[in-house]
Amino acid sequence: MGISRDSISDIWGPRTPYHGEAQWPVRVDERTLAEPERWVQSACVLCSNGCGLDIGVKDGRIVGVRGRAVDASSRGRLGPKGLHGWEANHSPDRLTRPLIREAGRMREASWDEAMELLVRRSKETRDRYTSGAIGFYTSGQLMLEEYYTLALIGKAGLGTSHMDGNTRLCTATAAAAMKETFGADGQPGCYYDIDVTDCILMVGHNMAATDTVLWSRVLDRRRGPNPPKLVAVDPRRTMVAAEADIWLAPRVGTNVALLNGLLHLLIAGGQLDREFLARHTLGFEQLEATVADYPPERVETITGVPAARLRQAAQLIGTAPTLLSTCLQGVYQSHQATAAACQVNNINLVRGLIGRPGCGILQMNGQPTSQNTRECGADGDLPGFRNWDNPAHVAELAQLWNIDLHTIPHWAPPTHAMEIFHHAESGSLRMLWIQATNPAVSLPALGRIRSILERPDLFVVVQDAFMTETARLADLVLPTAVWGEKTGTFTNVDRTVHLSLKAVEPPGEARADFDIFLDYARRMEFRDKDGEPLVRWRTPEECFEAWKECTRGRPCDYTGLSYAKLTGGSGIPWPCNERHPEGSPRLYTDHIFPTDPDVCEEHGHDLQTGGVVTATEYRALNPAGRAFLKPAHHMPLPEAPDEDYPFLLTTGRLTHHFHTRTKTGRAEALRAAAPDAYVEIASEDAARLDVQDGDMLRLTSRRGVLEAPARIVDIHAGHLFVPFHYGYWDEPGRARAANELTIFAWDPVSKQPYFKLAAVRLEKRAAPGTAQPEDMAATRDRQGVLQAVGTAAQSALKAVESAVAPPRAHVSDYLGLLLASEEMLADAFDQVKANHPKVPDVERECTVFAGWSRQAAQDLQAFQDRYGTQQEGEPRRLQRVLVHAHATSTGFNLLRDLHDLYLLANEGFISITVLHQAAMALRDDSFERQLEAMRDQNGRQRRWLETRLQQAAPQALVVPS
Template sequence: MNPDCFATPAIQTRDAIEDIWGPRTPYKDEWPTRVDSAYDEEPDKWVQSACVLCSNGCGLDIGVKDGRVVGVRGRATDRVNKGRLGPKGLTGWKSIHSKDRLMYPMVRKNGRLERVSWDEAMDLIVAKSKELQKHLTNHSIAFYTTGQFFLEEYYALGLVGKAGLHTLHMDGNTRLCTATAAASMRESFGSDGQPGSYADIDYTECLFMVGHNVAATQTVLWARILDRLEGPLPPKLIVVDPRLSETARRGTVHLAPRVGTNLALLNGIQHLLFKNGWINEDYVSKHVVGRDELEKVVADYDPETVEKIAGVPAKQLEEAARIIGTSRSLVSTALQGVYQSNQATASACQINNINLLRGMIGKPGCGILQMNGQPTAQNNREAGCDGEYPGFRNHQNPTHMAELARLWNIDPIQVPHWNEPTHIENLLNYIEDGSVRMFWISGTNPLVSLPDLPRVRRLLTQPGLFVVCQDIYLTETASIADVVLPAAQWGEKTGTFTNADRTVHISHKAVDPPGECKPDLDIFLDYARRMGFRDKDGNDLLPWMTPEEVFEAWKKVSAGRPCDYSGLSYARLTGGSGIQWPCNEQNPQGTERLYADGVFYTDIDVCESFGHDSETGAPYTRQEYESLNPAGRAILKACHYAPPMEEPDGDFPLRLSTGRKVYHFHTRTKTGRTALQKACPEPEVRISAQDAFTAGVADGEMVVVRSRRGAVELTCRVGDIADGQVFIPFHFGYWDSADGRARAANELTVDRWDPISKQPLFKSGAVRIEKLPPPSDGRPHIREQHTAAVHSVTTAKPISSDPEDLSPARRQRQLELWLGETYETTVQLLQIYETLLPSLIHDLEVETGVRVLHRIAGEMRAALEPHVQRYGENRQRGRHKAHVLREALFPPADCKGSPYEVLEALAGLEVYLAHVRTSVAALLPAAQALWDERFVEGVERARKCVGRMEGWVRQQVKVRSPQTLLVPVRREEVGDE
């Protein structure tokens, strides 16, 4: 590694490692400009860009001399930072010179990574892709990407996956940091997209920060807040954080809840808003739905109840609610303390609720910033490269999917819309069961960042999985890959990216990438050409050669959607400040804040999602959404508190939380190769003084932190955290580990996810602290497992797959089995109508109805029969489940046809029909994934047939039940039972 990377710049406006937030410039209304800079030599030229080492998106210029990056300076004209830069911005650029950059492609041969040409590496990836397509379908290939690509790269990769391979298996590490932000905005406002603006901080009377330690995560934004706090009209600051963070130290009120109890606390604040009349009833009545249900739910969360659940004193809660309820303006923010904790989406929605109840959204000083954790997480969501669809489109809306088909010039049925894209937990499950056999990882490091690392290591190092890793360094993940592709990084390529308040920046290429490194966009375009992806007219699906061409194509996809880029261009973004979307003919200068007119993206033809059940996570149907009838109004989401799945107990008495440190970003791929590493060289575990006393440990001692999944050995730091809580930074893995000590926080974390956003609950789970005796030989007590995992890969069999493993003789598709079972349910249903029901029920109305049901069941069988004949019917399991269910629901009996027995028979029929409905429901997305329109039509007809039959049965039950159940009958008619 180049030692220069660890040196501080020769010329700098301040030592940002020592002076993190810089000098104060107090203000009100307009934040003053101050330009920060750091460089080794006076540059020959400055190239416009922005910082990519947190989600703030600070505008900066890259200093270049003799074809080499020599420094950076803040852009004075930029609306985000007004020239300021934080420690990562002023120091992190030096990683571009690290000598351990990946320089050329590598392929694993005889267990070891060896240098190859680009043609050999890409030919292998394409050959593997086509082999899997042939034997296991496109759905055996999956992508897992970063939060740091440019918009153009995301859109190209999204097109590769969704329109080239037509797969739903695409997710990104944005799932780990920002999925809940997107989910909460879809639930409350109908679409992703931050309502607020950083400029709202300049005017607001109250800042409400929930699980958002902005002093560490967005240092320039914290400098802006500090300048307001030092100015003539400082806002009140309410901070929700179990730790006494730098942010919490400045709080007017600091609420320190138990980890995992955010929802109870936020319900308690809303309880007090209702109780004290701090609701903007006029705004709510015109622009919001769900008020009454919310008031009913939060009525249970009085301050005393919240204190019992969350540990926050009632008086503190009341004071926080009073400030929120009486301030004339309010800006609310959230980050990982909400998103990675228990009931994440439900809790984030309560933050939205609070601003909506106060009517404080869409005007200066009033807004919500559901913050992102990474610099281009917003673009990943916009472009549909992870868990969303391009342009914030709704996969349950046929019109939205038809728009994508038209824009991509593919057949509508080929747009993968049969479900939400696959989140990383399910991708891991598919890897475990062997149905995903190729995993393309780009720009991220899951062998450090995913929860329950022992399981992740086991899955990603199994011989049957073909792993492609595209990155700039040999990370922990790249070291176990089968193919490694060297990518260009920031400063070495051109593209655009969007920060957490919707500001779009352009980053121009400043220098050439080293060695054989290629921009990520070029890699994806090369793959698409080699795979031969075509539109329906036979043209290249991804015909572009330059980033600007991709951007122009993206503008057409975004036009008319909430994230409208149609008014932007490379020329408009060059030379001045970043610009906030939507930017179009109606908003040619961009849009400062959303929903200023009180109209939200909740109209049924516009919304990105129909929403979910806040507790179960089950998605609502179009019909359920229509019954809510938001029609452009925001939605108040109510939810009761439920404890985390893994609570402390006698063996593991402490609650674990993980998070960021001010000097590092993600898994330190860049920051760990700069002077920032010296400022924070190792992870530490922080516990309270009481918990340290109980465990018998002192500040500075080495301890073992153990959970049910693993253990790490860290230095203990005491204080500045609530009792019962443990905090460990998540940045540290093993690529630079000197002593082999286990130190990755995710050795400990639970494999649990939020039911709506599917974001991992890193701030969850129980641990204990163990005191260590002084080591006699200096070796660690708890050794890391990554080296063993890498060794297992280097000694594994070659990556070329066993052809026999993919052959039909070894593998069998399950569609035929399910289709056969479903068809048999209809056969049995006809027999039920023909023989069983007439013998069980002697009722003229029922008899007449059963004749109609028999005809409908015949239609259903006719709808499925040609597809059974075409695809086949697997009968290897012998007796069908339909036979078993029929016998259980309609046992032979001496039925007299009494009203009660008629009701029983109808109830049995309802259960059987529910089984049929579920069987048919499973066939629909499978038929769509086959692109078989006739099969889809047949399944849809069958589904409607089942619905008609269920409707008749339910009506019969409703009509008969009151008289049958309420009017007493003679005892001899009931019998001895």
């Protein structure tokens, strides 16, 4: 047995001071339980840093790990999770055989039986309800090859738009902010920037706990020559805050106001690069006007940060020759997440500090392979950072996969995780396949999530290595191999790609996720246009080669990489291609950003409403490779403390645990270091409520209850903090999951849930008084119908289901609406023509437009025969109040008639829009073409009406008549 250091008590290890790019000294951390027979190349998957390590193997078992000295990400260092987390591989409660729920209870099954059930339910669901009734919810723990295979299955095999991962919970805002500012995902900066920067700004990023090896890199720089200054933004006094030269502690939910205040001071003080702004950015004037409303005194009122301290921070940031900015969950999971993250980008951009050593932005990831989830399209985006709203990108992907373009879901923004679960809640999602994640603990409003997963009309598949809280609620459980038991690649925060080789066999019959996906695709008989298997690869390396072609010419270009090139040395960052044969540590060194309309990954959003910028609007901006400076005003919290719930709860991570402790909770030293949840409370609140350290507290929100012991800390009065890792698989006997309390709501742009702003009340308790919400010893009860089940209970369930009206598609409803709208609009044009016979252009245009609408109604008859119609009454109700006959034709009467026509035309436009989306989802080309023709005519009608209204209004309203 060997151990280089005690990483549990000495988390970051001894200091090795340094200065200079790539000059961080080597320190090899190692922990083994026996002398390995061999070492196998890999990297750590228990935070997003991506530390290179070797796996020690003896007698077919993992016996330890050591850091890889050659790896640029970590230089041999490992954190406590990396040194201990591998013990979970040997946990005695690993799943080793598939499990099928029958009569409310789980039983073991063969792989053939399990896969036949999965395929049968997939086909039944697809054939009866369409592929739109199937959803995937994946992880940030799989490998690139698994994500790409999954994306191909979902997007090209089934053609469902319902794909996302738990990266939505931790890094969706990182991706969103980079798309909004730079046009595409991908970190502009790199870890090397820490080596040489003069100043580090950490916003909502407790790096000391979340990225321990990266934090040791920062500490080593700060103990060496020319140490960088550190500005920390965090409402809690974390290790990072204690280390910082300036600590800004805003109230929860006020990040945008604080960052606007910093930008205000930088601009007012002239600490900006006007030449860079003019040549390489768009939107500075709007940004300047917005932040002008945030002088330090107003920022202090909103955030609680003293104006003098804000000025000190701005002076430090504004005078630093180089600047590295980072942020994480304190931004991403809080109020106005994307808006705040974009302001972090703006700070570097207004100073022109990007694309050169020491000048970068790290919109950090929360999980080790979340970058791959996003790159490969397993989170709903299109693979290779392609734009779902760019027909050329969709066509390119269809050609690459040799499938029909219309198979790929691209008719609307991808469905995000919270909306997927809402679809399941409403009954429109009938099958949900979950891989390597635990939403029954990690999603917000857990009571609601459990009730969704327990729905009798939802077939839940869980693919995991352990019987998690989510697996307990599943219909089918597929046992998987984990890290060290399979081969693949993954990409860390600064785009560095690592190869992880299979070191040992998985236990029992557990399979790699990659092999499960291949088996599923084969059994589903997914084919391309030539009748060949859709999934053409059989090994991870073959998949990697196919993935390289998917990235060719895209921002995340992997074409210069290979398994051979990734073997033996350090990980290599993308883009890696002919231009950058050894990879590119930094992006945008030429200050040309991927914002060109033909390149960009997204057209952007309104940061405050989430409204999508159209392709036409985006092209009109003419970005021409310039970055966007997108401003936003501070907005009030969606749920604020009040008399009934006077405290504001925020949640977060701990050093010794990852996600829901599925792995780290099974490593003895990590579990002992952080055995249970707790509630951090301010000393002022503790004194007022007579709370001592260790007292049991009960927190109650509008959604649930949590009980945990108190810890008195340096935090804003009125704020509370609870770590989110703890659930129920190890039977705590009480409600302790932080997400029992959090809200089912999300950022309007990134769709990342709000985990850091739940209003709660607090009571001191002598002892816990709640029951454990999910009894891990019991079976799924199917909402009480199948618990302790027998034939009678199953019959009762069938009777309940049969009493409900059979499901049907609702295309016919909107087809009826549109038909009625067009007929009514034709009649209305005729009436307006009759009302104003002496207005020549009105008579002429109304005749033409009435003819268009009648012809459109006639053309819809073919689709009535195909889909049926449900006659709805909304248009006829409008007709009763709009467009009446007039005794005289006056200017004001004409204005009112044009107004009414515009309202009626918009009624039709809405139905056309809705049906066009449905036609694309149905892959009905003829229906789609008909609706596009109608949309064109409707647009011409509305444009004429809008112009005519503008002409008629001044005379009719201003001149007395």
